[in-house]
Amino acid sequence: MTVLSVNLNKIAVLRNSRGGSEPDLLRAAHTCLDAGAHGITVHPRPDARHTRSDDVLALAELTRGYGVEFNLEGNPFAPPRAGYPGFLALCELARPAQATLVPDGDAQLTSDHGFDFARDAESLAPLVAALRALGCRVSLFADTGADVARAAAIGAARVELYTGPYAEAFATGSAAAALPAYADTARAAAAVGLGVNAGHDLSQANLAAFLDAVPNVLEVSIGHALIGEALYEGLDATVRRYLAVLGPDSGNDSR
Numbered sequence: 408m409t410v411l412s413v414n415l416n417k418i419a420v421l422r423n424s425r426g427g428s429e430p431d432l433l434r435a436a437h438t439c440l441d442a443g444a445h446g447i448t449v450h451p452r453p454d455a456r457h458t459r460s461d462d463v464l465a466l467a468e469l470t471r472g473y474g475v476e477f478n479l480e481g482n483p484f485a486p487p488r489a490g491y492p493g494f495l496a497l498c499e500l501a502r503p504a505q506a507t508l509v510p511d512g513d514a515q516l517t518s519d520h521g522f523d524f525a526r527d528a529e530s531l532a533p534l535v536a537a538l539r540a541l542g543c544r545v546s547l548f549a550d551t552g553a554d555v556a557r558a559a560a561i562g563a564a565r566v567e568l569y570t571g572p573y574a575e576a577f578a579t580g581s582a583a584a585a586l587p588a589y590a591d592t593a594r595a596a597a598a599v600g601l602g603v604n605a606g607h608d609l610s611q612a613n614l615a616a617f618l619d620a621v622p623n624v625l626e627v628s629i630g631h632a633l634i635g636e637a638l639y640e641g642l643d644a645t646v647r648r649y650l651a652v653l654g655p656d657s658g659n660d661s662r
């Protein structure tokens with residue numbers, strides 16, 4: 408079964424644009440979880456462009472209350488700065504069920520590539536170990552064709568396939584050409600004992616074709632498209648539509 412973790416970064420983008428507290432991130436989280444979403448994701452950027460450390464702590468508590476997964480994403484190599492204690496320190500405070508490590512930088516508009524495990528595995532290894540010691544499941548952001556055996560060797564439990572290129576291909580009618588590389592990477596991950604997550608620019612339009620072609624996707628984290636679609640249909644209805652794509656019985660147990 409594939410579960411849905413709703414990424415709430417974009418609610419915080421709107422909120423921060425006026426400097427107040429609306430739209431309210433926690434209300435949005437409640438709405439998603441009450442609609443049946445299986446978890447909540449945020450990816451606080453060190454430049455605080457959307458979700459902040461205080462949001463992370465509040466969402467950690469909220470998701471614990473629901474008994475659902477909190478997925479915290481971030482770059483473990485980004486140095487701490489005012490308002491951002493660093494990814495590991497944040498995980499120590501929030502204790503997310505899943506920590507997804509992503510090699511991003513401030514200059515990037517959004518995440519746009521996975522790790523190069525041949526280059527990064529050695530420096531990732533102690534961080535993965537530290538996160539596991541905190542009780543977090545560790546997932547590593549990965550491109551198609553990534554050396555997933557190295558990700559498994561350093562103790563990761565999962566990889567998250569970076570689906571941006573798939574979404575672009577889907578939009579231009581060339582999804583069929585893009586999907587085999589995702590399916591191959593998912594199979595390679597499973598063969599070395601890794602679970603497979605997927606995310607970035609997934610949407611109601613492109614999700615089903617991805618899940619049809621790529622085996623054993625355990626979780627999708629979806630934010631940008633979902634929050635945009637919710638402007639038209641409402642957040643509750645939009646989450647339910649995604650759950651319907653995932654399967655007729657999909658949804659958290661608290662619904």
Ligand SMILES: CC(=O)[C@@H](O)[C@H](O)COP(=O)(O)O
Nearest residue numbers: 416450480509517518606607
């Ligand atoms: C890790 C990832 O794929 C991203 O999708 C990310 O969570 C989105 O971050 P932004 O909302 O900052 O673009």
Ligand SMILES: NCC(=O)COP(=O)(O)O
Nearest residue numbers: 414606607608628630631
């Ligand atoms: N890990 C991907 C994620 O959380 C959401 O990405 P997007 O749907 O905002 O592109």
